[in-house]
Amino acid sequence: MSAVASRTERLTAARDRIFDAVIIGGGVNGACLYDRLCREGYRVALLDRGDFACGTSQASAMMVWGGLLYLRCFDLGSVYRFSRARDSMIREMGDLISPRVFRYCTAPGAVLGKYVVLGGLYAYWLIGHFNRRHPALEAHYPEERLLAQSAGSLTYEEAVLKMSDSRFVLHWIAPHTLPRAVALNYCAVDGGDFAQSEGVWRLRAQDRLGTSQIEICSRLVVNCAGVWTDQVNAAFAIQSPYKHALSKGVYISFPRPSDHEIPLIFESGAHGDVMTSVPWGPVAMWGPTETAIDDADQGFVFLLDQRNRCLKAESRKEDILALRCGVRPLAVKTDYDKDVYPLELSRRFRIATDPWRPWISTYGGKLTGCTMLAAKVAVAARPFLPSPPTVVPRPRLPGAVPRTRFPGLEKPVPDPAWCKAREFCCTLEDYLRRRTNIAQWLPRGGLGRHDENLPHLRAVCLALADGDGKAAEADLARYRAQVAERFDAVLDAA
């Protein structure tokens, strides 16, 4: 039997049973909770209105970090919690996460003097219980040649994902399958009711790859919809003491110089914030922004100037390989209406249970600490769930991922047919952006500067559409329109 049941089988299964829990939102928080509840032996459905990890969880810096930045606002509680989460993730998930030295580059005339930063790094190390490598000063270092100016650097240790953030999300989902676990991407929950007499939620969900609407029944609902949590709660008139403030984060990617191996951190001069250059495969991601916004779907800018201020070689917008935009969900009280710089808001996650109905909402939550959030939600869920039958170990996916070549990339990428059969991959965008890193590593979402990769993308579409030429062309046309709108037009307007 294949590790993942077909979409038709999963849709049928979603209709014909009462789940112990339905999780709305397949980002890192929903996915990690899904894994946890599945392993506790419950019948669980995970639903995402788009692809798994298509929200904020595909836009992170992929760092598992102790929250150094929050030290600046003296949010010591967050630093303590994130440092603990980082260290336990390194301990327990060594195959997915590895410790990594970071370099804080100081420039002549920087607002924060070298020794102030060193003091801060020592405080950070101390709050992290001395678990990581101790901070150190370095007068000279290999990346110095890339910088516009340098007055030495300070090194300290964090951790990074060994895979992309999207694949990290998938790794929680893919091993679980029928009969107890049902994961459906492209399945949007848009309403429903709680039948008090039966103690069951009846959720209305739209199969966005077909035309059907399905009813999904569950004793408990957990809202893990990230920046859309408030919208989902509003559709069900859920009460909560929290809501989300939204903070937009953008990275722009450039070709990575071969000697840029360590993440570099620069003072940005604004709000005491920093800019980073994060090496990732053939690219280096420059960013992020930290901008308060009112709406989850707004756009980008300002990073090129910052980059040209810090690095020696001038970058032009034509050099940009990819944009990476995401919106951070930050938990605040419902009556919060201040206009503060997002970095000053607490990064704690929050969990709220509706006073009348079995519905749990999650707020905040990062890659770092996703297992902690899942553990806390699992405890909050216990009053609504039957005693679990048995705690099962996480099933292992059989065999290695078959790989194939893609022009312009040195290393082979996962095979599209395999991604379709085993990893819920439905569209060209799923494949290029989340099953592989092609869309982030090659120009214009993998199309190439002059559309030179079109024949390869057409072949991928055919594999995903099981040889149906018409469906494949429609998928390709959709993707090209998306690149024109989200990359070409954005850079033209900048």
Ligand SMILES: Cc1cc2nc3c(=O)[nH]c(=O)nc-3n(C[C@H](O)[C@H](O)[C@H](O)COP(=O)(O)OP(=O)(O)OC[C@H]3O[C@@H](n4cnc5c(N)ncnc54)[C@H](O)[C@@H]3O)c2cc1C
């Ligand atoms: C620029 C940037 C850099 C970051 N870097 C880091 C980092 O280095 N380390 C770190 O730990 N954290 C980082 N973060 C934070 C982290 O990425 C996010 O906090 C985290 O990914 C949020 O995950 P989530 O599961 O809550 O939300 P999401 O990933 O957004 O998932 C929510 C999901 O809910 C789905 N959904 C919404 N409405 C519905 C509906 N009606 N029905 C079904 N599904 C629905 C969406 O499609 C989406 O997939 C960064 C964030 C940003 C923006």
